Amino acid sequence: GAGVSQSPSNKVTEKGKDVELRCDPISGHTALYWYRQSLGQGLEFLIYFQGNSAPDKSGLPSDRFSAERTGGSVSTLTIQRTQQEDSAVYLCASSPGTGGSNQPQHFGDGTRLSIL
């Protein structure tokens, strides 16, 4: 597609449920990032993919969070046993190559997750 696509746009769920958030990066972009934006906060890094592997998971806040990427394209971020503090906007970004040098990251519109 022309840009990074994320779905769903909004998700409301009950505490304790599992949720899956999807990111479809720009075609050909091998680097993919997940960020979380909590109310009144900047974005915090969660995880980085290069192709299908995730060499940097250092930002995942707990073992309830996991992510995978298949076919070097679509990525899914899964949050198990959701808690109210998981409420946030989850943003996905992609960039060409290794993501280094002067290649900017292109962001999607994010998924707003609300935990009741």
Added chain:
Amino acid sequence: AQTVTQSQPEMSVQEAETVTLSCTYDTSESDYYLFWYKQPPSRQMILVIRQEAYKQQNATENRFSVNFQKAAKSFSLKISDSQLGDAAMYFCAYRSNYFSGAGSYQLTFGKGTKLSVIP
């Protein structure tokens, strides 16, 4: 670890006037990139301008320019001839240019400045 600080949670500017948004950062590295992103209510982060640390010349993109002071670790954004469409959250971000081993070039963001444009 790097940190990015935006000391102005909110700013306002009269339409057609000029406004400057502040950003400071802390790093021990010498090779990095700095970015300003705009986030309108649609939530999408839009790249406004970027600056490579090794370039002394300040970056400009049409009405947007930066004042990059490497020694002071300051990276302010100037918006000239402000327009109603400039109203948004603005985030300053840092990215190392060193290969960390994990190969991640994630962005480190400030908490943002909400810019309002008054007609």
